[in-house]
């Protein structure tokens with residue numbers, strides 16, 4: 001497997017194995033022809049979408065959806081930029097960590113995607129080849145959902161417990177960081193930049209419309225923490241902005257016929273126009289790099305529609321290469337390493353609690369395994 005694909009940072013000096021920071025995310029097709037494989041892997045994920053006869057139905061559902069999603073990736077420039085941004089973020093973070101926490105240097109960032117290369121299995125092989133003995137599973141979703149971070153951890157648990165990463169690797173987990181001051185600062189700065197596009201006299205009336213990927217109500221109703229955690233991020237951003245503007249949190253990207261968390265972003269824009277709120281900043285809050293939901297759904301669909309409704313709308317940029325954000329990633333990890341060496345244990349207190357409605361036995365096994373440091 002291509003060595004440079006999963007690993008991001010320079011090779012460690014001979015004899016010293018790196019502290020691995022595993023950046024977990026879903027990934028996206030880097031090129032348009034990879035869309036069908038991405039969707040097939042996504043529809044095959046029981047932790048995300050449990051469907052009957054999954055093995056049989058997943059490829060059929062993926063094939064049916066491919067033309068529509070291929071068109072969206074074509075329209076945003078021919079693929080998802082998530083791997084490129086994750087590499088930039090990971091390299092920047094690892095470099096800063098060598099300074100912030102030299103005791104555990106060298107640090108090396110690895111990408112583990114759930115639905116496209118580098119998949120977790122490929123990253124595991126690379127870590128084994130590098131002789132990794134200490135690893136941090138670092139979710140790149142700021143807010144925890146069992147459908148996103150939970151799915152990535154379940155996959156890492158399957159690979160890790162099978163010995164694919166190597167023997168006696170010491171694991172710990174960064175499972176959520178949606179209210180970390182560095183993350184909140186980076187988002188807030190991007191909102192301020194978007195607000196500055198409005199005339200000074202209009203600025204205070206602009207509605208901040210925070211938009212996050214929705215969740216099926218079946219997931220919300222089993223006690224998934226994501227809705228609460230996204231709300232906490234919004235609240236922290238508004239505190240940082242000194243409540244300078246009115247705001248709402250709305251939900252986007254519902255798929256299929258089942259009930260999803262609302263209000264839908266598109267409907268909210270129509271409602272605001274109807275009520276005479278004609279100045280809006282759209283704020284992506286639950287994903288750290290651009291993807292079809294920002295570049296297609298927000299920029300091409302909703303913002304266009306809003307302009308037809310007479311709304312002046314600007315989108316806050318995604319975090320992408322933001323140095324404030326990269327510094328936040330390094331700070332989060334450095335604090336985790338400090339807490340760990342002070343005896344805090346491999347997982348957070350909140351990590352251990354399963355959703356009250358959870359019936360997925362892998363969740364329980366995974367949490368026990370990580371709480372024992374991957375043993």
Ligand SMILES: C=CC1=C(C)c2cc3[nH]c(cc4nc(cc5[nH]c(cc1n2)c(C)c5CCC(=O)O)C(CCC(=O)O)=C4C)c(C)c3C=C
Pocket residue numbers: 026027028029039042048049065069080082141145147148213214215216219226255286287290291292293
């Ligand atoms: C925090 C972010 C996300 C949550 C929570 C989430 C939950 C979730 N998603 C689906 C179904 C689909 N999601 C799809 C694409 C997709 N999802 C996210 C993020 C979250 N999903 C992103 C960033 C993307 C797009 C990747 C990109 O490059 O833009 C898709 C495929 C696209 C499509 O067919 O529309 C599906 C399907 C479920 C069922 C779910 C919660 C259970």
Ligand code: FES
Pocket residue numbers: 146150224353354355358359360363364
């Ligand atoms: S679904 Fe949340 S812990 Fe299993």
Ligand SMILES: [Fe+2]
Pocket residue numbers: 213
């Ligand atoms: Fe999704």
